[in-house]
Amino acid sequence: MTAPAARAYRPPAPLGGRPRVRGEGRRTLTALAFLAPALLILGAFVAWPMISAFRLSFTDASGFGAEDWVGLDNYIRVFTDPDILDAMVNTLWYTVLFTPTAVVSALLLALVLNSPALPFRGFFRTALFLPFIVSLAVAAFAWSYLLDPRLGLVNYWLQGAGVQLGDVLEDPVLAMPAVALVAVWKNFGFYMVIFLAGLQDIPASLYEAARMDGAGAGRRFTNVTLPLLSNTFAFVLIFALIAALQAFDQIYVMTGGGPYGHTQTIVMEIYESGFRKLDLGFASALSYVLLIATLLLSVVQFVFFGRREKDLG
C-alpha cells in the first residue's frame, strides 16, 4: 500500500504562471475555512476543557466563586481515599469481568456466523446486533426485572434448575458480574460485526492451502485465522477496555453504586464528587487519572497498530 498522503491533491500550476507559494497560501486558507467550525467546537469543548480540567485538579473549586490552589492534594486524595481506591479496584474487576467475556463471545459468534453452511445468517446477525442500539439504561431496567429475586424470569428459571441466586443486585459479590453482564449483552454485537469484517478479509485461498496441507479445523484456526485476525483482535480489545473504564449508565440505573459501594466505579465517583458534592477540583483530578489510564491503553493500541496507522497516512 502506498501512503495516500503522497497522492494528495495538488492542483496543476495555473496557466498564467503565478508563483506556487501563493497557491499554497490560498489552499491553506480554504482548508482552514472548511475546518473552522469543527476546530472551533473541538477547541472550545475538548481542548480548552482539557487544559481547564488540569488547572482545576490543583484547586479546591466548588463551582461557587472562590477557589484556592491546593497543589497535589487532590491527587494525593485520589490515591489515599479508601473509597476511591475501592472504586479503582471495582473498575479493574469490572474490566476483567467485561472485556474477555465480551470479546470472546463476539469472536465465537462471528466465527459461527462466518460459516456459509449456517442457514439464516442474516437474521442471526441482525438479531445479535440489536442490543447495540438499545440504551444501556433501558437494558438495565429489563435486566433488573429479569434478575428480580421474586419476579424475575431468569431467577425463576435458575431456581428450576436448582440454582439459588437470591437478590443479585443487592449481593456484594454478584452485583458487579450482573452489571458487567448487561454491558456484555449490549456490546458484543458491535464487536462481533467488526470480527466478521476481519474474518471476511482473510483470503479463502489460505484456508484451501492449509486444507491441502492436511490441517484440521483446529489447526486452520490457530495457524490461519488467529494470526490474520490479530489486528482486528487488538482493535476490539482496546475498544472493549476503554468502554470498560468508562462504565456508568447501567450501574447508575441498576445499583447506583451499591450495595455498600461494591459497584462504585471511577466514572460513578466523578459524577458523584463533581455533580452531587460539587467537589470540582477533586473530580477533575479523578478525571485526569481516568484520562491517563485511557491514554496508556491508547499507547498500547498505537504499538499494535503502528504500521496500520502509517498506512492510513
Next chain:
Amino acid sequence: MTAVGLRAPRPRIRPASVVTFLVMAVVTAFVLLPVAIIIFTAFKPVAEVNAYPPTLLPTEWTLDNLIRILEELPFARLALNSVIFAGGVTLCALVFDSLAAYALARIDFRGRGVLLVLIIASLMIPFQATLIPVYQLVAELGWINTYQGLIAPRAADAFGIFLLRQFFLALPRDLDNAARIDGASEFRVFRSVVLPNVVPALMTLGVFTFVNNWNDLLWPLVFTNQAEMGTITSGLTLLTGPGGIIPYGVMMAGSLLAVVPLVIGFLFVQRRFIDNIATTGLK
C-alpha cells in the same frame, strides 16, 4: 416460499450445521430475552407483572402501562427533547465533520499532518474526563437546560472526522480534479462532486451519532436539571423512586417507547449500516 426460492441451488445440509443452527437459535433467543420482556411486560396488567411464578407472555393484553407512563412523565416533551438533541447533534456533526474531513483528505495544505494528529489524539479523551470544565463553560454561557447546551459541545467530533476522512481518501482523485479544472470552487467540489459519493458513510455516521445520543444517559443528566428538559433516557430513570419501589410494568412501557423508534429506524437501514461500520475506518 416461491417457485424461484425452490429452484435456488440448495446448500447441502449437514448434521453439524443443524446443530450449530440450533445452538445459534438458543443463543439468539437468550440475547433477545430482555427485548421480549420489555415488549411483553409493557402490555401486562399489574397483577400479572407482579405474579409469582413469573411468566414471559401476558395472558391478558392491556394498554394500562402505556397510559400510565404518559401520565407520569411528560413523555411527548421528553420525546421531542430526544429528537431535538439527538437529531441536532447528528445534523451539526454531519455538516461540520464532513467539511473538516474534506479539507483533511482532499486539500493539500500546510499543517495538515499536525491537525490530523491532534484530531486523532482527541479521539482518546473520554468525555467524562472533560465533563466538569465543559459543564462550567456551558453554565457560564447560560446554556444549562437549553438545547444549544446539550447540542453545541457535541456538534463536531473527532471520530466522525476520522471516519469520513477514510471515505474521502478512497475516492478517485480524478473526480474532483476534473471539476476544479472546469473552474469549480472548492466548496462546489465538496458539495456537488465529493459529498454525493459518500452518502453511505454519512448515513452510517448519522445512525451511529443519533443512536448514541438518543441513548446517552450521563450527558442529559449533567446538562439538564429540569424534568421537562430531559430526554427519554434520562426521564425514565426518574421512575426508579427513592424508596426503591420499581413499577416494572410502567418502566417497561417507557422503555418500549424509548426503543421502538430506534428499532424501526434501524431495521430499515440495518444491512447497509452493519456493513458500513464493519468496513469503515477499520481496513
